[in-house]
Amino acid sequence: MRIILQRSKEASVTIEQEKVGSISHGLVLLVGVTHEDSLKEVDYLVDKIVNLRIFEDEQGKMNRSLLDTGGAILSVSQFTLYGDTRKGRRPSFTEAAKPDVASDLYDSFNKRLKEKGVQVETGRFGADMDVELINDGPVTLILEK
Structure with missing residues (x-):
């Protein structure tokens, strides 16, 4: 799995002019899945995401997790994270x-x-989605397992 994680002040996903998910403080996750992925990768990344210390504490240091801050997640499926652009001009998604x-x-x-106690909003798998984000920081990380 490959995940682009962005700390957000607010974010939403809209499909055909209908807002289907929105959060305020938390994380936006763009989630890609490849052939070898299993529940083992899912479990590893879920634990990593909810416990990753990327939110500021009272001293302004990134020392607090999503669980510590009570933040939410906007999770959006993103098969294009596995696009290969090494050859030609059109990405391959094999x-x-x-x-x-x-x-x-x-x-x-x-x-x-x-199940970890996090509010999770989502887009719709396979849909054409508009994602809006106010990135906090900005903080953007790539997670892969």
Whole structure:
């Protein structure tokens, strides 16, 4: 799995002019799934994300986690994270998992985040989505397992 994580002040996802998910303080996750991924990767990344100390404490140091701050997550499926642009002018997406496999793992990922006590909002798997974000910091990290 490959995840682009962005700390946010607020974020939302809209599909066909309908806002389907929104958060204030928290994280926006763009989530890509590849062929070799399993629940092992899901569990590792869920634990990493909710405990990653990237929120500021009273001294302004990144020392607090999402769980510490009570932040929420906006999770958006993003198969293009596995786009390969090394050859030609059009990306190849052969490294992205097939939609049925990716959808199941994406759903498991979001379910396990919720089981950690985090509010999770999502887009819709496979939909054309508009994502709005006010990046806090900006803080953007790439997580991969």
